[in-house]
Amino acid sequence: MSRVHVTCTVNGDETEFLCDGGQTLLNALRDELGLTGAKEGCGTGDCGSCSVIIDGRLTCSCLVLAPEAQGAAVLTVEGLASGDDLHPLQQSFLEGAALQCGVCTPGILMAAAALLDRNPDPTETEVRYGLAGNLCRCTGYDKIVRSVLAAADSQRTTSQRTNTEETA
Amino acid sequence: MLAPMKYAAPATVEEARALLAADGGARVFAGATDLIPQIRAGRPEPSMMIDLKRIDRLSGIARAGSTWTIGAATPTADIVAHAGFAAEFPGLAEASGLIGSDQIQNRCTWGGNLVNASPAADTPPALIVNDAKAVIASAGGERTVAAAEVATGPGATCLGADEIIVEFTLASPPPRTADAYLRLIPRTEMDIAVVGAAARVTLAPDGAVTAAAVALGAVAPTVVRVPDAEAALIGGPLTDDALEAVAQAASAACRPIDDKRGTVAYRRRVAGVLARRAVAIAADRAAADQRGASS
Ligand SMILES: Cc1cc2nc3c(=O)[nH]c(=O)nc-3n(C[C@H](O)[C@H](O)[C@H](O)COP(=O)(O)OP(=O)(O)OC[C@H]3O[C@@H](n4cnc5c(N)ncnc54)[C@H](O)[C@@H]3O)c2cc1C
Ligand code: FES
Ligand code: FES
Numbered sequence: 001m002s003r004v005h006v007t008c009t010v011n012g013d014e015t016e017f018l019c020d021g022g023q024t025l026l027n028a029l030r031d032e033l034g035l036t037g038a039k040e041g042c043g044t045g046d047c048g049s050c051s052v053i054i055d056g057r058l059t060c061s062c063l064v065l066a067p068e069a070q071g072a073a074v075l076t077v078e079g080l081a082s083g084d085d086l087h088p089l090q091q092s093f094l095e096g097a098a099l100q101c102g103v104c105t106p107g108i109l110m111a112a113a114a115l116l117d118r119n120p121d122p123t124e125t126e127v128r129y130g131l132a133g134n135l136c137r138c139t140g141y142d143k144i145v146r147s148v149l150a151a152a153d154s155q156r157t158t159s160q161r162t163n164t165e166e167t168a
Numbered sequence: 169m170l171a172p173m174k175y176a177a178p179a180t181v182e183e184a185r186a187l188l189a190a191d192g193g194a195r196v197f198a199g200a201t202d203l204i205p206q207i208r209a210g211r212p213e214p215s216m217m218i219d220l221k222r223i224d225r226l227s228g229i230a231r232a233g234s235t236w237t238i239g240a241a242t243p244t245a246d247i248v249a250h251a252g253f254a255a256e257f258p259g260l261a262e263a264s265g266l267i268g269s270d271q272i273q274n275r276c277t278w279g280g281n282l283v284n285a286s287p288a289a290d291t292p293p294a295l296i297v298n299d300a301k302a303v304i305a306s307a308g309g310e311r312t313v314a315a316a317e318v319a320t321g322p323g324a325t326c327l328g329a330d331e332i333i334v335e336f337t338l339a340s341p342p343p344r345t346a347d348a349y350l351r352l353i354p355r356t357e358m359d360i361a362v363v364g365a366a367a368r369v370t371l372a373p374d375g376a377v378t379a380a381a382v383a384l385g386a387v388a389p390t391v392v393r394v395p396d397a398e399a400a401l402i403g404g405p406l407t408d409d410a411l412e413a414v415a416q417a418a419s420a421a422c423r424p425i426d427d428k429r430g431t432v433a434y435r436r437r438v439a440g441v442l443a444r445r446a447v448a449i450a451a452d453r454a455a456a457d458q459r460g461a462s463s
Contacts, residue, residue, distance in 0.1 A: 022173030044205040057274040063204050067175040132357035133269020
């Protein structure tokens, strides 16, 4: 069967790939594009380890067909850092030891990034609800939640500093 | 992998219907949050997946006069976030915001929730108490069906093989009217209803109930309306006796099953409790509703 040609941006770069009509986006990211950050934990939308952001929306890439990405902007964990500078979430996860085996981490980072985009100053409860679609078998969640709150703090401080510098 | 399937993203309802009509193995989808897990669990693979999200008319939330029109493929996250809609239909927004996680709500739709026809689906009871209508594209044109008529049994609907739900319409509620939706699950998020209860109440300026609707999910093969609860409410103020009658009528209306989420007796009991609470919340909201307060 002829394969589907898809053009989209992935982490800001124009990208094209060939996929099968029934292939999931998760599968295409990993097998066609070599982006193995997103993981397949369940393949049914329950665990969130495949989370990516498509056109600004957090989604389970295991429940998206790869051809649906035509024309879309896809952001994966590989696009979170700016060059060598880690994203504040990545930095705070390292400092807060918010991962053990790391299988859930790419998905949790994307869910947390989507949450902080929408709500830069979340309460602990809001973080817990925001991450309800992501399962972690190792950490017990507490360090993850603390690290997201710490990243939110540091992001706000940085953006306040930038605002002050701009007005100064 | 779901490899052999073809993928199509038609731009119009007619193209989508033509694809469905030409290929008996083709299936339409919006969020695919039911369809892909079902295929992975061993249901027959469609020969073609027809993506409804590129059809303009199927996405979006609009109000014209007193009629709201919601595209059948609109993700429920957009419905929850629509302040104007959520102000008029707080209970329907609540039900829409309970489905799965943020990841799921960014994809899942009323159309999929209704057509998947799970007895435990969250939005159908709330659509039904608000008398939502589904506009269905058929071979002969379009037909309009009450949301209550769409599901006919677990996994079964009134839709013909080549029919598609295009949009939902809802009349703006009259003044001093509000809805509410409650569900019980064993966890706080990411589980399927043991019982779901939707209520809608209209109050007269003196506080008497002038209209009421109560509907239950997960307690029968399809959503159950509770006319006895509605009759117990209409005509009087919202007394404790009236609320107790609602609870009893709701428990009596259930035809639940035993499963891992709850026994028959537990579901009956919980249905009464949730129905009573949903009515009380809807009535509080209706009393606080300022629209038309001076008229
Ligand atoms: C992790 C997870 C958690 C979930 N939690 C909940 C929950 O809490 N409550 C709940 O109710 N559900 C839940 N669900 C089920 C599912 O998300 C909902 O039923 C959802 O609303 C389905 O919408 P969809 O657009 O994704 O459907 P799809 O999978 O795209 O479609 C479902 C069915 O409807 C048909 N269909 C879709 N749109 C149309 C249309 N416009 N016209 C005709 N037919 C159509 C499809 O052919 C298919 O048969 C959950 C699912 C997952 C994966
Ligand atoms: S792999 Fe997608 S949610 Fe688990
Ligand atoms: S760190 Fe192992 S699953 Fe989360």
